[in-house]
Amino acid sequence: MHFSKLRLTGFKSFVDPTDLIITDGLTGVVGPNGCGKSNLLEALRWVMGENRPSIMRGGGMEDVIFAGAASRPARNFAEVVCHMDNSDRLAPAGFNDADHLEVIRRITRDVGSAYKVNGKDARAKDVQMLFADASTGAHSQALVSQGKITDLINAKPKARRKILEEAAGISGLYQRRHEAELK
Ligand code: ATP
Ligand code: MG
DSSP, X not given: OEEEEEEEXXXXXXXXXXXXXOOSXXXXXXXXXXXXXXXXXXXXXXXXXXXXXXXXXXXXXXXXXOOOBTTBOOOSEEEEEEEEEOTTXXXXXXXXXXXXXXXXXXXXXXXXXXXXXXXXXXXXXXXXXXXOSTTOSTXXXXXXXXXXXXXXXXXXXXXXXXXXXHHHTOHHHHHHHHHHHHO
């Protein structure tokens, strides 16, 4: 299973529908400061179910909606559509009955977020499960945000260990051990 296309509408600086085609191999995104490169990475995290404002670089959930510019009014919703090629049929059980998967997340002002997977309503949890294997997912360490490397270098040993444990995919074990000890 791999990403094949992202479509952003009203998401941060991408007010008009914008497609990012992701072909096999390496995809590079280049452009001047402030043109929206980091916003693309945030769109990818967001459609996979990311909700932490610290990661989304905004104060609240609705800050991902295009806020308006001198010549354009603000929008009332933001939407990201993520297309995935599943011809290898490696999607998790429950999502694995088609060669193509389409996940949509939309947030509407004063209403909140809604998700669809292949046209059917889905919960945030379903979408997070779809992407929950070690190498993808909204919380994946495979997505390295701007400034993260500096954070890693400057982190105190305990905080650095936490980041490395998350990257190694073992942080869930502590949670399970904690639960087992409570029983
Ligand atoms: P750099 O090279 O400096 O890292 P970048 O290409 O990563 O830049 P981004 O951080 O993705 O740029 O984009 C920042 C731009 O997105 C800013 O111009 C900011 O005003 C705009 N932006 C962010 N959120 C919104 C929003 N909700 N509505 C409108 N514009 C937004
Ligand atoms: Mg950036």
